[in-house]
Amino acid sequence: MAVGAELHARGWSLATSSNYSVTLDRQPLRLLVTASGKHKDRLTEADFVTIDDQGRAVADGAPKSSAETMLHVVLARAADAGAVLHTHSVWGTLLSDRFASQQQLTISGYEMLKALPGVTTHETAITLPILPNTQDIGAMAQDLERLLATAGQKSEGSPPLSAFLIHKHGLYTWGADLDAARRQIEALEFLMECEGRRLMASV
Numbered sequence: 001m002a003v004g005a006e007l008h009a010r011g012w013s014l015a016t017s018s019n020y021s022v023t024l025d026r027q028p029l030r031l032l033v034t035a036s037g038k039h040k041d042r043l044t045e046a047d048f049v050t051i052d053d054q055g056r057a058v059a060d061g062a063p064k065s066s067a068e069t070m071l072h073v074v075l076a077r078a079a080d081a082g083a084v085l086h087t088h089s090v091w092g093t094l095l096s097d098r099f100a101s102q103q104q105l106t107i108s109g110y111e112m113l114k115a116l117p118g119v120t121t122h123e124t125a126i127t128l129p130i131l132p133n134t135q136d137i138g139a140m141a142q143d144l145e146r147l148l149a150t151a152g153q154k155s156e157g158s159p160p161l162s163a164f165l166i167h168k169h170g171l172y173t174w175g176a177d178l179d180a181a182r183r184q185i186e187a188l189e190f191l192m193e194c195e196g197r198r199l200m201a202s203v
């Protein structure tokens, strides 16, 4: 609840945008996911749903979980996520469109990069893949599974994939726990704003 209020206050989870999850159990898989369509500034305990590995609510009478629930399931299953945060910031949305033809946004040179897992120097280049947006979340979940499988084969020395963008939609990041995901979302939103402002200043 506190994360929703905070990300809303930062302008990254306005209105009903965004969704969040925490992995409760791995065997069987159980995630606590935000309910769908909730104003993220006003989440209450009733606005969280425990779901299984198929994205189904475990308890009868639970509210409908996020429309993007299956992305959280894929991240918990295939990327070992302990927590996932998804935001809809202005900079993430604009940059996902500006770099859509390249299907990725690369950011390098900023000291803030060191807030991300596996990054020890500002000289590191991180790449945020950009997935196509679609209302078919099953198709998007398959795209994400492919992306994670490919990222797993990347060469040693590059930081692990810990975030991606969806075209004209927003940012996903995940970590071992909510603190890690919270730290990453703040660093990534900062980095995207730097990159967006830098590009604007150079036109």
Ligand SMILES: CSCCC(=O)C(=O)COP(=O)(O)O
Binding pocket: 015, 016, 017, 018, 019, 034, 035, 036, 037, 038, 065, 066, 067, 068, 086, 169
């Ligand atoms: C106006 S937000 C549109 C849906 C979306 O992208 C989102 O992040 C929130 O969807 P949910 O079903 O999790 O409320």
Ligand SMILES: [Zn+2]
Binding pocket: 017, 018, 019, 068, 086, 088, 169, 170
């Ligand atoms: Zn979204």
